[in-house]
Amino acid sequence: MSIEDLREQGVLLPEEEWGEHRLETTVPLVPVAVGYVTAVLSLVAMYVGGGGTLTWIGAGTFLVALYTLTWMCDRAVLRQRTRVRRESGGASDAETGPGDDGRSSGEGAGEP
Amino acid sequence: MADQPRTELSRDLGLFTITMVGVGAMIGAGIFVLTGIAAGTAGPGLILAFAANGVVTLLTALAYAELGSAIPEAGGGYLWVKEGLPGPNAFLAGWMSWFAHAVAGSLYALGFGSYLGLVFREFGWTLLGLQGGQLGKPFAIVIAILFVAINFKGVSETGLAGNIVTVAKVLILLLFIGSGLWAMFHDPVSWGNFKPFTPRGLGGVVEAMGLTYVAFEGYEIIAQAGEEVKNPKRNIPRAVLWSLAIVIPIYLLVGVAAVGATHTGSGMPTWQWLGEHKELGLAEAARQFMPLGTVLLLVGGILSTMSALNATTFSSTRVSFAMGRDRNLPDFFSKVHDRTRTPYLALLASGGLILFMAVAIPIEDVAAATDVMFLLLFLQVNIAIITIRRKYGDKLDYGFLIPFFPVLPILAIVLMLGIAVYMVRFSPTAWLFVGGWIATGFAIYYGYARKREREKRVTPVVLREEAPALLGEDRYRVLVPVANPEHAGALIDLASLIARSNDGEVVLLHVIMVPEQTPLRVGRRYVTQARDEVLDRAVEMVAEHDVPSSSIIRIAHSPAQAVMHEVEDRDIDFVVMGWRGRSRNPRTAIGSNIDLVFRHADCHVGALRANDLDPVRRILVPMADPQQSHLMLELAEMFSRDRGSDVDLLHILPPGMSEQERRERLQELYDGLADLDVGPEETGEARRMIEVAESRDVVGAIVGTAGDYDLTILGSAREGFVRKLVAGTIPEHIARRIRGRLLLVKHRRSVIQSKILDTIDFFRDTSGTSMT
Numbered sequence: 001m002s003i004e005d006l007r008e009q010g011v012l013l014p015e016e017e018w019g020e021h022r023l024e025t026t027v028p029l030v031p032v033a034v035g036y037v038t039a040v041l042s043l044v045a046m047y048v049g050g051g052g053t054l055t056w057i058g059a060g061t062f063l064v065a066l067y068t069l070t071w072m073c074d075r076a077v078l079r080q081r082t083r084v085r086r087e088s089g090g091a092s093d094a095e096t097g098p099g100d101d102g103r104s105s106g107e108g109a110g111e112p
Numbered sequence: 113m114a115d116q117p118r119t120e121l122s123r124d125l126g127l128f129t130i131t132m133v134g135v136g137a138m139i140g141a142g143i144f145v146l147t148g149i150a151a152g153t154a155g156p157g158l159i160l161a162f163a164a165n166g167v168v169t170l171l172t173a174l175a176y177a178e179l180g181s182a183i184p185e186a187g188g189g190y191l192w193v194k195e196g197l198p199g200p201n202a203f204l205a206g207w208m209s210w211f212a213h214a215v216a217g218s219l220y221a222l223g224f225g226s227y228l229g230l231v232f233r234e235f236g237w238t239l240l241g242l243q244g245g246q247l248g249k250p251f252a253i254v255i256a257i258l259f260v261a262i263n264f265k266g267v268s269e270t271g272l273a274g275n276i277v278t279v280a281k282v283l284i285l286l287l288f289i290g291s292g293l294w295a296m297f298h299d300p301v302s303w304g305n306f307k308p309f310t311p312r313g314l315g316g317v318v319e320a321m322g323l324t325y326v327a328f329e330g331y332e333i334i335a336q337a338g339e340e341v342k343n344p345k346r347n348i349p350r351a352v353l354w355s356l357a358i359v360i361p362i363y364l365l366v367g368v369a370a371v372g373a374t375h376t377g378s379g380m381p382t383w384q385w386l387g388e389h390k391e392l393g394l395a396e397a398a399r400q401f402m403p404l405g406t407v408l409l410l411v412g413g414i415l416s417t418m419s420a421l422n423a424t425t426f427s428s429t430r431v432s433f434a435m436g437r438d439r440n441l442p443d444f445f446s447k448v449h450d451r452t453r454t455p456y457l458a459l460l461a462s463g464g465l466i467l468f469m470a471v472a473i474p475i476e477d478v479a480a481a482t483d484v485m486f487l488l489l490f491l492q493v494n495i496a497i498i499t500i501r502r503k504y505g506d507k508l509d510y511g512f513l514i515p516f517f518p519v520l521p522i523l524a525i526v527l528m529l530g531i532a533v534y535m536v537r538f539s540p541t542a543w544l545f546v547g548g549w550i551a552t553g554f555a556i557y558y559g560y561a562r563k564r565e566r567e568k569r570v571t572p573v574v575l576r577e578e579a580p581a582l583l584g585e586d587r588y589r590v591l592v593p594v595a596n597p598e599h600a601g602a603l604i605d606l607a608s609l610i611a612r613s614n615d616g617e618v619v620l621l622h623v624i625m626v627p628e629q630t631p632l633r634v635g636r637r638y639v640t641q642a643r644d645e646v647l648d649r650a651v652e653m654v655a656e657h658d659v660p661s662s663s664i665i666r667i668a669h670s671p672a673q674a675v676m677h678e679v680e681d682r683d684i685d686f687v688v689m690g691w692r693g694r695s696r697n698p699r700t701a702i703g704s705n706i707d708l709v710f711r712h713a714d715c716h717v718g719a720l721r722a723n724d725l726d727p728v729r730r731i732l733v734p735m736a737d738p739q740q741s742h743l744m745l746e747l748a749e750m751f752s753r754d755r756g757s758d759v760d761l762l763h764i765l766p767p768g769m770s771e772q773e774r775r776e777r778l779q780e781l782y783d784g785l786a787d788l789d790v791g792p793e794e795t796g797e798a799r800r801m802i803e804v805a806e807s808r809d810v811v812g813a814i815v816g817t818a819g820d821y822d823l824t825i826l827g828s829a830r831e832g833f834v835r836k837l838v839a840g841t842i843p844e845h846i847a848r849r850i851r852g853r854l855l856l857v858k859h860r861r862s863v864i865q866s867k868i869l870d871t872i873d874f875f876r877d878t879s880g881t882s883m884t
Contacts, residue, residue, distance in 0.1 A: 006195075006504075011183050013509050021506040025513040032515050039167055046160045047314070051306030059368075062163050063361055069170070070357040073177070077349045077512050084345075084509060 013088075021087050026079040032072055039065035125340050127347045133337060134355030136278030137330030139285065141420035143363060144413040145223035145391040146324050147370055149476055152387015153538065154320035157310035159367040161320035166360035168321070168531070169328040171524035172490045173356050174514045175497040176335050177349030181511025183500075184338030184348055189493045190431070196496030196503070200557040203440050205492055207553040210431040211546075212485035214462050216326060217256065217424035218469035219478045224417035225252035226391045226475075227410055234406065252470045255418070259425045260463035264454055277419045284412035285366060288394070291402040292369020302372045305382045315537065322535040323476075325483045327363065329490070331355050345511030370394060373401040391475055425462060433458040439564040441556075473541055480535050480542035487532040488546075494521040494528070573681075575639055575665040577647075588616025591684045593623060593675055597649040600690065602722045604650060606855070607688045608657035609725075613750045619682065620650045620663040623674040635667035672708035679713045691719040691856070710858050716743055722823070722853035728755055732821040734762045734814045734846070735802075738784030743859045744825045745785075751823070761802040762817055764810045778804060815849045823853045 006012050013021070042065060045058030125133070151158045179192050190209055194202035225248040231237075233244025242250070296302040310317055331352045334341075341347050374397045376385040386393035395413060398405030433455035436445025449456040469478055498518045500508075514520055536543045592607040594600045607618045622642050624635040647663040654661040668674035675687060689706055706719045731748050735741045741761075751757040763781060765774065781802060807813035818824040826846055847856050 006183070006508075011509070012504075012507050018505075018507050021509075023501070023506055023510075023513065025515040025517065027513070027515040029515055043160065043164055043167065046163065047157070047310065047317075049309070051156055051303075051309035055306065055309060059159065059163065059364065062166075063364070066166060066170075066360060067357060070353045073174070073353050073512070074350050076515075077177075077181075077346055080510065080512055081346055 017088055021084060025076065026083060027073055027076040032069065035065050035069040035072065039069065125337060125347075126342050127350055130334055130337065130341050130347055130351040131354050131358070132278060134331045134334045134351055135282070135358050137333040137423075138328060138355065138359045139278070139282055139362060139416075140327070140330065141220045141223050141413070141417040142324065142327030143285070143366060144281075144394055144409070144416050145219065145226075145475075146327060146479055147366060148386045148389050148391060148393015148396075149479065150320040150324050151367070151371060151383045151393060152390070153312065153323060154316045155309065155311040155381070155383040156306040156371045157312075157317045158320055158371060158383065159364050160310070161317045161324060162360070162363040162367050164317065165321045165324060165328055166356065166363075168524065168527050169325075169331075169360075170356060171520050171527070172494060173331055173352050174512075175494050175521055175524065176331060177352045177512045178510060178514050179493070179497055179500065180335035180338055180348040180352060181345045182508040184335070184341065184344035189332060189335070189489060190434075192496045192500060193492045196499040197492060200554065200562070201492060203435075203557045203561050204550065204553050205489065206431055206435045206438075206440060207556070208485055208489050208550065210428055210435065210462070211465070211549045212482060212489055213424045213428035213431060214465040215469050215478060215482045215485065215545075217259075217421055217428060217462075217466040218252075219326070219475065219482050220417045220421040220424060221252040221256040221466060221470045222248065222475045222478060223391050224255045224414060224421060225249060227395065227413040227417060228255075230392055230395060230406075231410055231414075234410075249471065253467060255421060256425075256463065256466050256470060259418075259421050260459060260466075262422065263425050263429060263459055264449070264456055265452055277415050281412045281416050282362075284408050285362060287408065288398055288402055288405075289362070289365040289369050291398075291405070292373035293365070295373040295401040296369070302375075305372050305374070311381070311383070315534075318531060318534050319538040322483050322487070322531045322538065323479055324363075325531070326479070326486055328356075328359070329486050330359075345509060349512035366394075369401075370397045373397070375400060425459075425466065428462040428465070429455060429459045432462055440561040469545070473545070477539045477541040477545075480539035481545050484532045484535050484542055484546045485549075487528045487535075488550075491525050491528045491532070494524045497521050573664055573666050575643060575647075575663070577643075577663045586683075588614035588686075589619050589682060589684045590614075590616060590686045590688060591619045591621055591675065591678060591682075592650075592688050593621045593671060593690075594646060594650045595622070597646055597653060599723075600650060601653065602725050603688050603690050603720055604653045605657070605725045606718070606720055607686075608654055608659045609750055609754055610686055610688070610747070611659045612657065613754070614685070616685070617660040617662060618654045619678070619684065620647055620654065620661055621675065621678055622646045622650075622663070622665050623671045624665060624667045625671065626667060626669055632667045632669075639665055670705070670708075672705040675705075675709050676713050679709075679715050684713075684715050685860075686716040686718065687713055688718050688720060691721040691854075714861060716857065716860050718747070718855055718857045720853075720855050721847075722855075725823070725853070728757050728822045728853075730821045730823075731757050731759045732762060732814075732818055732824045733759060734764070734817075734824070734826060735781075736763070738781055741827060743857050744827050747825055747855065747857065757822075760821070762814065763802065763804050764813050765804055765806050767806045767808060769806070774804065778802070811845045811849065814846050818846075818850045818852060818854075821852065823855060824850055825855045825857065827857055827859070 039062055042058040042062035045061065046055045047058075049055030049058055147158070150161060154161045176189075183192065183195070190202070190205050193205035197205075228251045229244040229247040231244070232239065232247055237244070239247060239250075334348060334351045334355065338344050338348055341351075370386060370393065371382050374382045374385065376382060386397060389396045395406055395409040398409040402408065432441060432445050435441040436443060436447075436455075436458060445458045445461065446455065447457050448454065469481070473481075497514070498521055501517065588611065590607045590611045592600065592603050594603070597604075604618070604620075610616075611618045624638050624642055626632055626635045642665050643663075647665065651661055651663055664678060666674040666678065668677075675689075678684060679687060687709060689709060691706055710717050710719070728751055731751055733741065733744050733748050735744070745759075745761075748757070748759040752759050763777075765777060769777070785802075805813055805817070814824075847854060
């Protein structure tokens with residue numbers, strides 16, 4: 001597969017937009033790092049707890065960390081779409097990709 | 113590809129539906145069949161194994177979220193590996209995917225057999241004199257054959273039936289969890305079942321992680337369904353993440369209920385009791401605390417294993433079918449039945465694989481083999497995401513970008529590799545099959561698939577004319593790309609000299625260039641013109657040297673690509689290319705086409721900068737190390753024999769060496785020359801003619817001396833990769849500064865060297881592209 005194939009499949013941005021988009025993630029790095037570390041520490045707590053109270057605290061903390069991470073990444077997806085639209089000069093989703101559902105370009109912009 | 117109409121699928125799946133598709137794929141037979149076995153391995157630490165698998169899976173899920181949103185094509189992981197990794201990786205990704213899905217099918221067939229056997233045991237039925245417990249494998253064989261037949265008829269699981277099965281099994285598991293927790297809270301002693309938590313240590317937990325990994329891989333299907341998802345940039349990454357957020361807690365709670373709410377009635381720990389019931393552990397546990405527990409779990413297990421077997425039979429067949437269509441496997445894999453329109457031979461092969469694995473090895477080993485294969489597959493995807501991001505940069509429209517890139521993909525690679533390797537401890541048999549399958553894959557790729565890949569290349573041969581006497585002969589071949597015969601006199605002269613010295617032939621290649629955006633077929637209209645105006649004249653010029661020749665015309669977007677394909681297809685020994693002078697492109701050393709051929713062609717290569725080769729009375733061969741000068745000396749000797757040229761070898765020493773050091777260095781050079789396999793005549797001549805000069809400026813000294821010679825032959829140096837990357841090579845600097853005739857040569861690389869350099873080049877190229 002070449003860049004031509006990708007262009008033909010419609011997955012490449014228009015050439016005039018190359019160099020216009022940032023590759024930094026929209027995921028908030030510090031909270032996500034804290035979330036990951038918490039998830040890993042909760043695994044350690046489960047192990048160290050040896051089936052006692054600490055194990056269950058670890059399991060609970062793990063689930064909280066998992067949902068927090070998922071939620072932060074989910075918000076990042078919405079922010080990423082907004083950023084791409086802004087960097088593309090405000091084109092709507094309907095103009096930037098097939099099968100989009102016409103969500104307004106401002107949606108998600110104010111989300112954390 | 114550019115010439116074929118593109119078929120697009122309808123985008124019908126919203127966020128909720130596609131999330132449920134992922135949940136349905138994950139909460140399948142894996143959790144029903146593997147919970148008991150994993151509990152026996154990890155103990156109550158099974159819940160830790162599920163949670164830790166969640167963390168590991170989340171890392172790869174992020175890669176799927178990014179790539180699935182950027183390249184939302186039906187191929188999913190296979191497509192990304194094909195795009196992101198060099199050499200046989202794409203073939204291996206397909207080959208491993210075929211095995212992984214087929215062996216998963218074996219696992220589900222065995223699970224189904226065990227569950228149906230339990231039904232027979234519950235009712236006290238026998239079949240052909242066999243009791244429930246003995247019927248597991250026979251039932252597995254029958255169900256596998258049945259689903260091969262169903263897939264042959266072309267009846268796949270319908271959307272509605274699939275949704276009903278998904279909802280049914282989720283409800284059964286929720287009931288299992290609810291009943292289990294209810295029982296535990298009414299019997300505080302139950303919490304004691306979790307002590308000791310990891311009776312087999314952390315090793316047992318890691319084994320359980322590997323064993324149950326297959327139960328976490330279902331989100332792959334979300335990316336595979338990418339072409340059918342509404343607003344894929346947004347919905348694919350979100351569905352991948354949310355499906356895991358739903359599934360991981362369910363698994364965790366299933367583990368808690370199974371271990372906590374079960375009572376063995378003896379001194380045996382619960383986890384051990386579950387382990388002894390293996391794939392039926394969950395069903396046996398449900399009997400104790402869940403209303404209609406065994407019946408419901410059996411129904412859930414049978415439904416799950418059947419739908420999973422159907423899905424894996426379908427997907428393994430489609431993978432082998434696609435590999436046949438891509439010419440990676442024999443054509444019969446892509447044959448479609450006239451009546452049912454199904455790839456029946458691919459189906460038979462996949463069915464055979466499913467049956468073989470189900471019959472040949474125990475269920476634990478089948479499960480381990482499936483898991484190891486999926487771990488290795490996902491590992492490739494994590495490498496691919498790094499190379500794709502570097503290769504395409506911001507040319508792709510990402511719906512999600514991984515945080516801490518590339519740390520998280522690298523972490524995923526390390527963790528998955530660690531788990532996969534650790535599985536050797538649990539099942540050496542599984543690794544034996546996996547290793548054997550991968551080794552077979554390599555053998556098939558290098559012995560068969562690679563050759564067929566070349567045949568479908570995008571530089572088609574549109575004309576090949578050979579002298580009848582040369583047809584089929586295996587002889588020394590010197591390739592000369594010819595654009596304009598009027599400017600190719602020196603090239604043809606040199607190629608003829610090399611061919612005659614080796615009793616070989618000259619292969620004249622003309623490349624009809626077509627712009628990237630234009631289909632290659634457009635080039636066909638120029639074939640006759642190219643033959644009449646270019647090749648016929650070039651053939652006459654070779655004939656004047658009394659050397660046989662053949663001529664080829666290829667159509668290509670890049671001349672270097674055409675040259676390299678010809679080198680591979682015809683086992684070319686030497687390529688002679690023309691070089692007009694210094695490259696204007698700062699990213700190329702000599703010129704973009706010559707650079708590529710120098711770097712990738714597996715043969716000797718020479719780039720000649722000269723309008724003619726008449727006369728060549730004196731030849732200079734600057735030499736750093738005799739071992740690297742073999743080809744230069746051979747060429748110089750050809751001139752010496754054919755044209756009576758004088759050959760001078762030049763070695764530059766740093767100033768300030770003592771006489772003793774000079775003598776020792778010279779002796780090393782003589783010894784090195786004596787070791788060369790270029791015949792006593794040449795080494796004797798060289799010994800007499802070697803000259804030593806002193807200078808700090810090696811490049812300047814050689815350039816200064818070269819002015820007195822008719823031709824300078826330079827070797828492409830084997831300098832360190834870092835130095836090459838940062839500063840270029842000394843010969844490249846010399847080549848740029850020498851004014852007279854110059855022949856820059858590169859010796860054929862060894863196979864291993866070639867593979868290592870190609871891989872390094874691949875990653876260097878991807879990083880280079882991202883900088884542009």
